[in-house]
Structure formats: structure tokens, C-alpha cells
Amino acid sequence: MTLDSLYGLTGARLLDLYAGSGAIGLEALSRGAKEAVLVESDPKAVRTIKENVRSLGLDGATVIADKVERVLAKPPAEPYDIVFADPPYAVSDEEVQRTLESLRDNGWLLDEALVAFERESRGKALMWPEGYVEERVRRYGEASVWYGRAAGNP
Known part of the structure; x- marks a missing residue:
């Protein structure tokens, strides 16, 4: 897992957006x-995630069956250390910007929180809005992952 090899996960609180099968979280x-x-x-994906959580017997997993934009509209109980987002490639660049904003x-991000956003490699480069600092981009064939840091909460 690149997140672990690049940044470490021990003790982290991770938010996995557009979680799919739940593999990242x-x-x-x-x-x-x-x-x-x-x-x-x-x-269907939510059922798969819940089955995977049960079969792996991992503590600390919470599954939220809702649209990302609806979840992010309200503040969390606590901010996160790491956010990984892998939206469908059909999600527009504007929607990606709204998600980051x-x-x-x-209040979803701790100061210096890591944010990783997966997008199609053939698409436009991710434009980080104010309040983020880009760290690196990793390309994996058809997918690219943009890594950035929250530069402090406004």
C-alpha cells in the first residue's frame, strides 16, 4: 500500500471516500x-464492504452508506489524519474541487493531514485549491494518485 510506504499509518484516523470494496480503508x-x-x-458496494469488515474481523471500521457530498457537508466529530478519495472517473473536475473544498x-482535516486523490491518468492534472500543498503524483498505468497536505485549516 503506497500510503503506508510513503507516510505510515500507525495510529492514524483515515477517511476513505468513494470506498468501493473498502480495500484501502x-x-x-x-x-x-x-x-x-x-x-x-x-x-451493492456497501454490502461488500460490510461483508469484508465481518470476514476480516478488523476493529475500527465504520461504514457510511451515503453520498460523499452529503457526508462532507457537515463537520465530523473529529478531523482526520489521512483522506483517500477514489471517485469514479466520470466525476467532474468541478466536483473534485468541491470535495477538496x-x-x-x-473541519475534516487535521493541520498537515495527508490527502490522496486518485484520478484517471489521461485526465487533467489535479488542481489543489487554496489551503493545500501538493507533495507528489504517482502514476499507475490508467490511474494517477495526487498526494497533498492540508496547509492548516482556515
Whole structure:
């Protein structure tokens, strides 16, 4: 897992947006993350995540069956150390920007939180809004992951 090899996960609180099967969040828990909150709107994917949580027997997983934009509209109980987002490639660049802004503006990020956003490699480069500092981009064939840091909450 690149997040672990680049940044370390021990004791981290991770928010997994557009969680799909839950692989990222569950892998983070298996590598020492304290908590993983997995947000997914597709009912079939939510069932898969819940089955995976049960079969792996990992503590610290919370599954939220809702749209990312609705979840991020309200502040969390506590901010997160790491956010991983892997939206469908059909999600517009504008929606990606709104997601990053909601994370920043609604208290989802600790100062210096790591934010990783997966997008299609052939698409436009991710434009980080104010309040973020880009760290690196990793390309993996058809997908690229942009890594940035929250530069302090406004």
C-alpha cells in the first residue's frame, strides 16, 4: 500500500471516500491505522464492504452508506489524519474541487493531514485549491494518485 510506504499509518484516523470494496480503508486498518471511516453510496458496494469488515474481523471500521457530498457537508466529530478519495472517473473536475473544498472548510482535516486523490491518468492534472500543498503524483498505468497536505485549516 503506497500510503503506508510513503507516510505510515500507525495510529492514524483515515477517511476513505468513494470506498468501493473498502480495500484501502481495510488495508489501512490491517497496517495499524486506529480508525477507518468508509463512505460509499452504492448499495451493492456497501454490502461488500460490510461483508469484508465481518470476514476480516478488523476493529475500527465504520461504514457510511451515503453520498460523499452529503457526508462532507457537515463537520465530523473529529478531523482526520489521512483522506483517500477514489471517485469514479466520470466525476467532474468541478466536483473534485468541491470535495477538496468541503474537506478543508468543514473541519475534516487535521493541520498537515495527508490527502490522496486518485484520478484517471489521461485526465487533467489535479488542481489543489487554496489551503493545500501538493507533495507528489504517482502514476499507475490508467490511474494517477495526487498526494497533498492540508496547509492548516482556515
